[in-house]
Amino acid sequence: MIQKVTMPALGETVETSTIERWLKQEGDAVATGDILCEITTDKATLEVESYYRGTLLKIVAPEKAELPVGAVIAIVGDPGDEIPADIASKAPGAPASAPAAATAAPGPAAATAPVVQPGGRVIASPRARRAARESGVALETIRGTGPGGRIIEADVTAAAAAAPRVKASPLAGKMAAAQGVDLAAVRGTGHAGKVMKADVLAGPRAAAGEVVPLTAMRRIVAERMTFSKQTIPCYYLSMDVDMTDLACLRNKLNLKANGKPKISFNDFVIKACGLALRMFPMANSRWVEGGAQRRGVAHVGLAVALDEGLMVPVVRDADSKPIRRIASETADLAARARSKKLVPDEYQGGCMTVSNLGMFGIRSFIAVVNPGESTILGLGVIQDRVVYRQGGIQVRSMMTMTLSVDHRLVDGAVGAQFLETIRDLLEVPQKLVDGE
Secondary structure: OOEEEEOOOOOOOOOEEEEEEEOOOOOOEEOOOOEEEEEEOOOOEEEEEOOOOEEEEEEOOOOOOEEEOOOEEEEEEOOOOOOOHHHHOOOOOOOOOOOOOOOOOOOHHHOOOOOEOOOOOEOEOHHHHHHHHHHOOOHHHOOOOOHHHOEOHHHHHHHHHHOOOOOEOHHHHHHHHHHOOOHHHOOOOOHHHOEOHHHHHHOOOOOOOOOOOOOHHHHHHHHHHHHHHHHOOEEEEEEEEEOHHHHHHHHHHHHOOOOOOOOOHHHHHHHHHHHHHHHOOOOOEEEEOOEEEEOOOOOEEEOEEEOOEEEOOEEOOOOOOOHHHHHHHHHHHHHHHHOOOOOHHHOOOOOEEEEEOHHHOOOOOOOOOOOOOOEEEEEOOOEEEEEEEOOEEEEEEEEEEEEEEEOOOOOHHHHHHHHHHHHHHHHOOHHHHOOO
């Protein structure tokens, strides 16, 4: 039975999305829940799952095509099903190129060009396509020995066996396959040039002067941050906060976790920001045509670093949620952000953002305001410092916070009081867990 796969609706503000790459190819078997392709919205790269079981009969939307919500991007059905004429007449989408995870040159069986269909698609069996993806051999380099020059699994196996192999650790190979990284293009730093996990994270080596194309997520980050710096007039406020008592309370709470997610310092900061947003309506506003739009909620985003860019999942109603629930949500949101499982409603609608670089030893930094928000709070490392306190010199666990503020919405005095409120809540952390 013919089933049309359409561009999904990903939130109220998303009208179009772009096909970044196809993970399934025409002729592949498809099960319910299989990832068909990756698409890009104006903020993130997401995966499209199949709701149908069968065979991917036709890819309608090529990679890099921008399509509206509801547009047909592929057809799934049973082998032999007749594709509707209006769709069959469309040019097929370019199949996703298999990641050359372990090949540098074609083997003996890959000397001549394969047989291709009029649309430019290589003729190969589903098993051959699957074997090519798993072994990292490009079908375009293999000569088929099947009927009519069709590439069969044995052709791929022979080409993979003949191709030179790149030495890589098991974890590096697994990571490269998952991210579509060509190991042959990665400089190995292990013994005898072995490619390690850190080498894959660092990315393919580039020749001097080479222009490395941006990933979809990196392009989105670049566009949004450029827009922010060009249109949002900001000022910056820094303040030290004594985290000694909070660190002690956090340790006590985590000893009673009983299998629940551990509470992080970020969770306390998110709770404090949520409460502060409720106290300062101007800090809880966004710039719109005609003036400042007040928000009736206190949603706080947490910046999560990914290999290819940055995501900001949002903890909704952070002011009213218990600290343990915030901890559970941030752990879940961060994990799904890294695996590209978030939906737009989970990373849109934030009132402010928290960005923490303390784990890298950064003492303080100025973060860039996320368009649509009025502030972003940058957190530095928590470190022991000598301070003068209560008439004497003490060693306390201190952290520097830097608040970037949209001056169109928040005046300096209000911004200072807003940051001071966050500090006061963190320095008396029992206020953040009262009632739990």
